[in-house]
Every structure is written in C-alpha cells, then in structure tokens.
Amino acid sequence: MKKIFICLSIILLSFSIDAQRLLRGGINIGFDVPLHQKEFSANFAVSRSINYEFGAFVRIGKTFYAQAGITYAINKFQIRNLFIDSSSAIEIGQINLPILFVYGYDFSTKKMLRINAGIQYRGVVRFTDNKIQFNKSHINTHNMDIIVGLGFDISNFSFDIAYRKSIKPLGAQKGS
Secondary structure, eight states, X not given: OOOOOEEEEEEEEEXXXXXXXXXXXXXXXXXXXEEEOXXXXXXXXEEEEEEEEEEEEEEEESSEEEEEEEEEEEXXXXXXXXXXXXXXXXXXXXXXXXXXXXXXXXXSSSEEEEEEEEEEEEEEEXXXXXXXXXXXXXXXXXXXXXXXXXXXXXXXXXXXXXXXXXXXXXXXXXXX
C-alpha cells in the first residue's frame, strides 16, 4: 500500500532586503501541519508530529520570477514499535532546497499577492538515537516534494501558505 506524507507548510514570517524589486532576499521561519500520517512500515506507526523550519531565500524578477532557498527543517514525532509495543520521541533534521516559480501581482509599491509553484529536495542530515530499534533504514533519506501556494507581501514582510506533497513517503516501506 502506497503511503504518502502530506504537509501543509506555513511560512510564518519572511522579511527581505529589496534592490529595485528585481532582487529580493531574506530569512524565513515556518512550521508544517501534517494532514495525513500512516505507519512507516508494518512495524512502526507515528502518533504525534510537529515540524518547523528556518532558512533563507532569494527571489529574482518583478512580475514573473524564480525563488530559490535553503532551509533546515526539524521533524519531531512520536513513533511506536508495534512488535515490542514501545514508543519513543524521534527527531529528524533535514536540509530543504526549494525552487519556486512565482507570479506576483502588485497592489502598490508596498503590497503584492504571489502564486507559487515548484519543487523541493529534502535530505536527512540528522537522526536521533532511540531504544525502539527505529533507524535511518526505516526512512527515505532523500525525498522530493511538489509545492503550490499563495503569498502576500506587505512592505518587507512576506506571509505564505503552501501545500506540499512528497513524491516518495518519508517511511521507507520496509517490513522491519
């Protein structure tokens, strides 16, 4: 059974440095709200999850433009080993490299509505130890996401909401 990890990504706050509105860059802080969670495999199930991220981005263009960035995401979740009936808190650190194509509509020189679409690479760079025999072999350490979203800029602050769907699930789908 194909298992898909779906996230709603909310970038809470981004602020940028503006250079004639052709080049914008800044930092972002955000969190994910997982909409759908299933077992990682026949042996492991997820019960609770919270995910957050921070990073930087750069946008090039005026009305149609590209946005690239780098973020460090922390996925914290409670996972249960179904065979030994024990659970543990797990934390995974990932480097995310999003590339978005954006259409922006200027309301004024200080306000813009943006529509975003793109892809994102996610690579696991940190994995916490635990006592329930859950390790990196139980997850896909390299993933790709498809991202679509909306954003609104007010002066040098950006607010975004996006839907992110993994091409491969985080769980490696192994029986052990």
